[in-house]
Amino acid sequence: MEVDESELKAAGAELLPEGRFGVRIHGWEIESRKRSILNSVALPLWEEKLQTSHLPEMVFGDSSLILLHIxxxxxFHFNAFDALTGWKQEALPPVEVPAAAKWKFRCKPSQQVILDYDYTFTTPYCGSEKVEIIPDKCGTGKDLEEKSHSLHWEDCGEQIDLVALQSKDPILFYDEVVLYEDELADNGVSLLTVKVRVMPTSWFLLLRFWLRVDGVLMRLRDTRMYCSFRNAANPTILRESCWREATFQALSMKGLPSDSAAYSDPNLISKRLPVIMHKTQKLKLPGTL
Known part of the structure; x- marks a missing residue:
């Protein structure tokens, strides 16, 4: 997107240095990195680390979204490796598909695939996080160890004000990063993306796993995160996770279309899918290092 430098300046923001794509605003550095898919050298290394011989068709292993509170x-960082680690740990049973016996791997066209694993690559991943130690600010020894603590999210009843996010505030920075994608042998789609929007008053991101197994199942797992700049000295992060899921049969029984072509855009059909899990958490950032 085109960035209006006058709007950046008015908001007290600036672009990251050349070679980096992102923005610095109210003590945050927000950066997106888009890279190519894993090559033939990196792919077996990932399979070894993840202890699997199955990965999505397209894994953007070096792509990421990073939000650093200086x-x-x-x-906070969002990447394909940690998301696939979540897939391996959850280890859902494979979705039963009538045509599954006929599916073939593109790399072994002469061999039929035995679908004894979660070939949809569904992940519970909601992002990765850590507190980085900044040597020139935190000292050494015992003091260093104490400051290397984990973050503590608390369940809360607050919700992200999505209506307020639809206001006419200028968008200082926006990007969407694809982490992995698979077309399920032309029988649907499995897609994990993360996108971020930075305004003068806040930042907002959406991590979305979208699954459609044609004629069988749809699954949507959204994680939204929001931070207001009102209290820049002691920021609070809201994180809302919502999982939705429905079979095509269940939707058809409600009088909704059973044709997969009617469900190409998750934004348009998300409200049609029943919620199976919803929670909101709050995080107060640790004190200045």
């Missing part, structure tokens, strides 16, 4: 060292 004073506290708190870093």
């Amino acid at each position: 004073n506290s060292g708190t870093k």
Whole structure:
């Protein structure tokens, strides 16, 4: 997107240095990195680390979205490896598909695939986080160890004000990063993306796993995060996770279309899918290091 430098200046923001794509605003560095898919050298290394012989068709292994709160060292980052680690740990049973016996791997066209694993690559991943130690700010020894603590999210009843996010505030920075994608042998789609929007008053991101197994199942797992700049000295992060899921049969029984072509855009059909899990958490960033 085109960035209006006058709007950046008015908001007290600035672009990251050349070679980096992102913005610095109210003590945050927000950066997106888009890279190519894993090559033939990196792919077996990932399979070894993840202890699997199955990965999505397209894994953007070096792509990521990073949000760093400079004073506290708190870093949120979103990447394919950690998301696939979540997939391996959850280890859902494979979705039963009538045509599954006919599916073939593109790399072994002469062999039929035995679908004894979660070939949808569904992940519970809601982002990665850590508190980075900044040596020139935190000292050494015992003091260093004490400051290398984990973040503590608390369940809360607050919700992200999505209506307020639809206001006409200028968008200082926006990007969407694809982490992995698979077309399920032309029988649907499995897609994990993260996108971020930075306004003069806040930042907002959406991590979305979208699954459609044609004629069988749809699954949507959204994680939204929001931070207001009102209290820049002691920021609070809201994180809302919502999982939705429905079979095509269940939707058809409600009088909704059963044709997969009617469900190409998750934004348009998300409200049609029943909620199976919803929670909101709050995080107060640790004190300045």
